[in-house]
């Protein structure tokens with residue numbers, strides 16, 4: 001703006017005025033004062049300064065620019081610009097102009113440097129960090145010109161891994177993954193630039209926090225049912241532990257709230273874990289353990305009795321648990337043959353001989369044994385068992401027995417002999433009684449008083465069900481004489497012989513003969 005008057009006035013000036021001192025480029029630190037010299041020889045006219053081309057005014061006290069003034073004796077041509085307590089806005093290009101002589105000084109660049117303020121570390125002075133969790137320690141240096149350099153130190157040692165970023169302020173981030181052992185370490189952020197070569201620094205310490213680290217142990221390791229066991233829940237944490245919670249198989253144990261728990265164990269501790277959950281303000285840790293409780297077989301699934309038609313397949317399943325692991329054996333009652341070692345016993349195309357009781361036996365080595373019986377019933381034709389020869393005394397009451405094993409139960413049982421046929425009720429001297437028991441049906445043909453021809457007859461006992469029929473032929477034999485009884489009785493037992501001598505009639509009951517079977 002002042003250019004036009006300057007070259008106009010230059011035309012009017014004949015005398016040679018000149019600068020004996022001119023302002024030079026200068027650097028000042030904010031807060032300090034600076035003088036830009038300007039001495040013009042052979043000039044009496046108006047002198048004024050421009051800042052970035054803008055005239056500051058003609059008066060020497062420069063109204064409107066409180067920290068600016070002209071100094072020196074104007075009569076000796078001195079018009080130096082004094083800037084008191086420099087600030088960042090003073091950073092500009094200055095020029096001293098002798099307006100009427102058309103003289104302009106050097107364009108002097110005044111650079112104002114600003115030292116950084118004390119750096120600020122986010123979260124300081126004690127930064128709480130979570131263990132093993134990556135974190136950036138962040139240090140900010142604001143207001144500096146030029147921007148501050150930032151250096152991180154850990155316990156006095158330079159950290160090279162910091163990441164520098166210049167935004168509105170200079171920022172440096174130091175990535176760290178704090179470990180528990182880093183707790184208490186000191187990190188220092190130092191900032192410096194030309195305005196503060198000695199630098200400024202701020203230190204912080206880190207407090208590494210972590211949820212409880214827990215180990216749950218059992219004493220003793222291996223026990224039998226009914227023994228006492230001590231669970232010890234050892235934990236370390238920062239900050240301090242706020243509580244313990246115990247549970248078994250997911251069910252809280254309300255009365256337990258310390259770092260140990262004593263219980264009397266049963267086999268359920270083998271399958272339901274006991275857990276200890278330890279908390280602090282950062283988190284909680286839950287640790288579980290099972291107890292090696294040794295126990296004899298416990299039935300998990302009972303085998304179910306089966307009824308199958310002959311020719312079909314049958315299967316039984318039984319399941320046990322035990323510790324140490326058990327072995328399983330299926331046998332059939334009356335035999336030692338192991339039919340299966342697995343939970344399931346498969347029987348293919350069963351016959352009536354397969355009917356019976358099967359045993360599922362579990363053996364926990366050194367601890368115990370248990371077993372369960374289960375019945376297989378095979379549907380098929382009746383099976384009759386009868387003594388081929390049965391006995392009676394002539395002219396007294398006699399009876400003939402026929403035992404019918406049958407599944408399904410027999411539809412009918414018929415006695416036929418001579419020209420008689422009888423299945424129930426009575427006819428003349430004969431009557432039939434049928435008794436059903438767990439082993440089968442017993443049909444008894446009763447003769448109210450035996451006669452000679454009854455001992456000549458063949459008695460035919462026949463049973464039916466929907467699968468078929470079976471027949472047994474029985475004869476009636478006349479009761480033998482007493483001496484024979486003594487011999488037979490003697491073979492059975494001396495006590496019986498004595499008894500015979502005393503009560504002959506009762507002694508008849510002691511008699512045993514060989515059994516015969518007749519199947520149709």
Ligand SMILES: *[C@@H]1O[C@H](CO)[C@@H](O)[C@H](O)[C@H]1NC(C)=O
Pocket residue numbers: 134135136163173175
């Ligand atoms: C730390 O800062 C770097 C650079 O800005 C960034 O890439 C990283 O994701 C930051 N890490 C965390 C944990 O904030």
Ligand SMILES: *[C@@H]1O[C@H](CO)[C@@H](O)[C@H](O)[C@H]1NC(C)=O
Pocket residue numbers: 245246247249250251275276277286287288
């Ligand atoms: C601890 O964990 C176990 C198994 O995951 C769970 O059943 C139990 O409820 C937990 N305990 C607590 C106190 O949350």
Ligand SMILES: *[C@@H]1O[C@H](CO)[C@@H](O)[C@H](O)[C@H]1NC(C)=O
Pocket residue numbers: 414416460461462471473
């Ligand atoms: C026995 O009786 C049944 C039916 O009455 C008959 O079918 C069968 O042939 C008889 N058995 C004998 C050996 O007499």
